[in-house]
Amino acid sequence: MPNDIAPVSETDTGTDYEIRTEEALRDLIGHPSGLAAKKSLPKLDKYCRDFIALSPFLCIGTMSGDGRADVSPRGDPAGFVQVLDDNTIAIPDRPGNHRLDTMSNILANPSVGLIFMIPGFEDTLRINGRATLTRDPAILDRAVIKNKRPEIAIRIQVEEAFLHCAKALKRSRLWEADAQxxxxxxxxxxxxxxxxxxxxxxxxxxxxxxxxxxxxxxxxKHLY
Incomplete structure (x- = not known):
């Protein structure tokens, strides 16, 4: 058995194997080509900005200092994420359960990944970058809803942005009424x-x- 492939566990049936290296993974799956290999952008363009403006929902992935991963949803009226410039966005924080998983992780490890979704769109927008927490009044004042001003926002320096194809949402039939x-x-x-x-x-x-x-x-009473 190759060193970069091993049984998942002692109870493994012999058909499921762990992939240990990227080389083994690439040998199995292959490399991106064509538009998939070229589509990653180092900043936001017009289409990314338009997608963010239409999106009422995103998921943000973070990781703690000791490597524990977490994904958290964020939602508000479409356009709630502020595009400050081609390399910077800001997400207002709304009242929650005070676990603060996302923001605690950001303080320990600023690397974040986001997926933006638009109801009815099967494409998604992915953004990777580095985050900080801010109380910038200019950001918070623009995020007031129902006379409620957030206490804090997540500011993200965009390092990579690209549109993701619709295969996952097509397979899941997420927006189809008869799949609800x-x-x-x-x-x-x-x-x-x-x-x-x-x-x-x-x-x-x-x-x-x-x-x-x-x-x-x-x-x-406490959405905002």
């Missing part, structure tokens, strides 16, 4: 979290009802 899943097929978020944190203790329905109501009240 009825939320009732799973318990409410509050019930799930209560069950996950109960350590085996029974959860009474009154507790679930109160938790559901508090979550809905938070959505109504």
């Amino acid at each position: 899943v009825d939320r009732s097929v799973m318990p409410s978020l509050a019930r799930i979290i209560l069950n996950q944190t109960s350590e085996g203790e029974a959860i009474d329905e009154a507790t679930v009802k109160t938790a559901d109501e508090r979550l809905e009240e938070s959505y109504r």
Whole structure:
């Protein structure tokens, strides 16, 4: 067996193998060519700016100082991400659960990756760069919604930007109406979290009802 390919575990069936080096990966999959090899830009162009202006949703990937990865969603009315110049964008921070995973990671490791999405678009925009946290009044003042001004924003120095093809969204049928899943097929978020944190203790329905109501009240009153 080659040194750069190994069984995943002792229980491996013999058909699943770990790829250990990029050379082995490239031998298996190949290299990008054509437009895929050339499309990466070192700054935002007109099309990237237009995509950001239409996007109400993104995911930002970060990594802690000890290498733990995290991905977090961000959403607001379309155009909420400010394009400050061809190499700089800013994302306002809205009220959340105070875990601060993304921002704590940025303080330890500024490298970030983002995917922007537009409802109805199957293409996505990817941006990689380096982030800092800012309280710049010029950025925060432009991010006021419902008279609520964010306390902080994530400022990102763009190092790479490119549009990503639609294969993943086509395969997932994300925007197709007949592919939408009825939320009732799973318990409410509050019930799930209560069950996950109960350590085996029974959860009474009154507790679930109160938790559901508090979550809905938070959505109504504390989005901004």
